[in-house]
Amino acid sequence: MSAPATTREGDVRTRAGSAVGGGWRSVTAYWLTLYRRIWKSTVISSVLAPLLYLAGMGYGLGAIIDAPGRTAVPGVAYVGFVATGLVAAQTMMTSVAETTYNVFGAIKWQRTYHAMLASPLRVVDLVRGHVAYLALRLLMVSTAFALVALALGAMRGPAALLTIPIAVLGGLAFGLPVYAYTAGTASDEGFNMLNRFVIMPLFLFSGTFFPISQLPQVLEWLAWASPLTHAITLTRAVGLGSPAPLPVEGWQAALHLAYLLAWAIGGYVFGVRRLRRRMVV
Amino acid sequence: MALIEAAGLRKAFGDFVAVDGIDLQISAGESFGFLGPNGAGKTSTMRMIGCTSPVGGGTLRVLGMDPTTQAAQIKARLGVVPQQDALDEELTVAQNLAVFGRYFGISRAELYRKSGPLLQFAQLTEKAGAKVDTLSGGMKRRLTIARALINDPSILLLDEPTTGLDPQARHILWDRLFRLKREGVTLVLTIHYMDEAEQLCDRLVVMDHGRIVAHGSPRELIRTYASREVLEVRFDVPDHAQKAADVDGLADRVEVLADRLLLYTHDGDAALDALTDRGVHPQSTLVRRASLEDVFLRLTGRSLVE
Numbered sequence: 001m002s003a004p005a006t007t008r009e010g011d012v013r014t015r016a017g018s019a020v021g022g023g024w025r026s027v028t029a030y031w032l033t034l035y036r037r038i039w040k041s042t043v044i045s046s047v048l049a050p051l052l053y054l055a056g057m058g059y060g061l062g063a064i065i066d067a068p069g070r071t072a073v074p075g076v077a078y079v080g081f082v083a084t085g086l087v088a089a090q091t092m093m094t095s096v097a098e099t100t101y102n103v104f105g106a107i108k109w110q111r112t113y114h115a116m117l118a119s120p121l122r123v124v125d126l127v128r129g130h131v132a133y134l135a136l137r138l139l140m141v142s143t144a145f146a147l148v149a150l151a152l153g154a155m156r157g158p159a160a161l162l163t164i165p166i167a168v169l170g171g172l173a174f175g176l177p178v179y180a181y182t183a184g185t186a187s188d189e190g191f192n193m194l195n196r197f198v199i200m201p202l203f204l205f206s207g208t209f210f211p212i213s214q215l216p217q218v219l220e221w222l223a224w225a226s227p228l229t230h231a232i233t234l235t236r237a238v239g240l241g242s243p244a245p246l247p248v249e250g251w252q253a254a255l256h257l258a259y260l261l262a263w264a265i266g267g268y269v270f271g272v273r274r275l276r277r278r279m280v281v
Numbered sequence: 282m283a284l285i286e287a288a289g290l291r292k293a294f295g296d297f298v299a300v301d302g303i304d305l306q307i308s309a310g311e312s313f314g315f316l317g318p319n320g321a322g323k324t325s326t327m328r329m330i331g332c333t334s335p336v337g338g339g340t341l342r343v344l345g346m347d348p349t350t351q352a353a354q355i356k357a358r359l360g361v362v363p364q365q366d367a368l369d370e371e372l373t374v375a376q377n378l379a380v381f382g383r384y385f386g387i388s389r390a391e392l393y394r395k396s397g398p399l400l401q402f403a404q405l406t407e408k409a410g411a412k413v414d415t416l417s418g419g420m421k422r423r424l425t426i427a428r429a430l431i432n433d434p435s436i437l438l439l440d441e442p443t444t445g446l447d448p449q450a451r452h453i454l455w456d457r458l459f460r461l462k463r464e465g466v467t468l469v470l471t472i473h474y475m476d477e478a479e480q481l482c483d484r485l486v487v488m489d490h491g492r493i494v495a496h497g498s499p500r501e502l503i504r505t506y507a508s509r510e511v512l513e514v515r516f517d518v519p520d521h522a523q524k525a526a527d528v529d530g531l532a533d534r535v536e537v538l539a540d541r542l543l544l545y546t547h548d549g550d551a552a553l554d555a556l557t558d559r560g561v562h563p564q565s566t567l568v569r570r571a572s573l574e575d576v577f578l579r580l581t582g583r584s585l586v587e
Contacts, residue, residue, distance in 0.1 A: 020353040020354055020356075020357045020386070021353060021356075021357055021384060021385050021386045022383045022384050022385060022386040022387075023386070026380075026383035026384045026386070027384075029380070029383050030380045030383070030384075033372060033376060033379075033380055034369065034371060034372065037371055037372070038371075110367065110368075110369060110370065111363075111365055111367035112367065112369060114333075114363065114365075114367050115363070115367040115368075115381065115428075116384055117333050118331060118333055118356065118359075118361040118363065119356060119357075119381070119384035119385055119432075120353040120354075120356045120357045120384070120385060120386070121353075121384050122352075122353065279333075280333070280334070280335060281294070281334060
């Protein structure tokens with residue numbers, strides 16, 4: 001048989017079938033072990049918070065916005081509008097939370113990544129393991145939210161369950177680029193800036209609470225750069241019952257998905273590259 | 282067969298040459314030490330052997346394999362105790378072992394079977410359910426060693442295993458390392474403390490500025506580079522260099538340090554008598570056996586622990 005193929009800088013790719021060590025699954029298992037210890041506190045930030053937004057904005061504000069017999073967004077109750085926005089917005093928030101401090105800590109504070117790389121694990125295993133963990137976390141929060149929103153009638157119809165995979169992909173479109181940023185950053189100072197000046201504005205201006213058509217033309221175009229805008233366009237197309245009041249054509253849907261995939265895949269590629277440059281010296 | 286073989290091994294970070302062409306042969310069952318001050322290139326060498334740092338030049342073989350192409354296979358058979366513990370403070374002692382074992386692809390059942398004896402070895406059985414951040418420094422260090430043994434490694438790499446520990450914790454740790462050595466585990470250590478090197482290492486190399494400046498057993502090195510005994514004398518003067526003339530001719534060699542003079546001789550008491558006969562009365566004196574510290578001073582002109 002041929003010798004194991006090698007990649008750059010001492011990172012080793014073994015032949016299929018001759019895998020050494022626990023691979024990316026053992027990395028996912030690590031993050032889940034850690035999560036099991038803190039899950040209660042994350043329930044508040046990643047499940048309760050979006051529900052509070054839904055209650056406050058959707059029902060509270062919605063009561064003012066929608067007049068009887070006439071909704072601000074034609075054919076869509078405001079609570080439904082907000083629910084289909086929040087399902088994707090919350091995975092963005094969770095995703096960023098899961099790829100900043102705890103990844104930085106694994107590199108610099110707790111040095112978990114150093115310990116992992118002393119075992120047969122490779123840099124790509126570290127990234128893949130974290131991505132799998134992240135996808136699971138996003139699946140948890142978006143499922144919980146979607147089910148509650150369905151039960152409350154804020155989202156409607158079986159197709160609304162499709163908001164879950166869309167929200168997961170939308171979350172990865174943020175999480176992976178942020179992971180790449182974290183993998184290479186020298187200090188944790190940027191995380192606050194990232195949250196205040198990137199994530200928070202995107203949360204507000206990607207169509208979560210109002211249609212981006214309300215924005216000045218320039219900002220509206222800018223809002224289309226945000227992956228969240230694309231994720232929300234898709235969740236609104238499937239989450240508001242049938243016939244869809246805010247439908248998306250098949251080819252448009254494909255473009256939205258492609259845009260999200262491009263961010264996720266790009267983030268992954270850069271994440272591996274930056275982490276390798278950081279860890280393998 | 283040598284478990285670790287290096288020829289002309291190099292490592293540079295930008296313009297800084299950390300390891301400047303070293304040759305090594307470490308055999309199975311040996312306890313081998315790298316001795317040197319901070320920045321001597323010990324850790325860089327260890328990281329290349331541990332396949333976490335790419336070889337910068339020359340050749341390196343670990344367990345007969347090439348770290349550039351077979352890192353994962355090599356690492357599967359190494360145990361690594363890094364300078365910083367890199368434990369998960371939020372997890373319990375037992376969880377730390379379990380999580381780490383999974384990285385090696387060890388099954389849950391096997392991990393369960395292994396963790397008992399390992400915790401016993403690390404004297405942490407009672408602490409199995411305790412969170413790591415409640416442990417003392419010595420306990421954390423022992424857990425790091427237990428963790429490094431989870432895959433029954435052929436070689437255990439330890440980077441300054443006792444640095445930062447109090448004397449009692451150091452002695453417990455030595456005891457554990459002795460036990461591993463007796464069981465035939467090949468130990469490769471970097472060491473800061475001389476007494477440790479003398480007790481733990483069958484063979485060692487002294488490194489300075491990325492080069493090996495001497496190698497041999499502790500006894501050989503002391504015989505070659507120091508004398509049998511050392512007479513230390515202290516005077517109540519700001520600069521001991523001005524007292525060098527007082528001891529001239531009393532020893533094979535005199536080393537002037539900031540706070541004392543070291544007289545290298547085969548008979549320290551005789552040298553002290555001769556000094557007294559000259560009418561020189563130091564503030565304090567000490568006759569001791571020569572140590573690796575003296576070897577290091579001789580080879581590099583600097584003391585090891587600054």
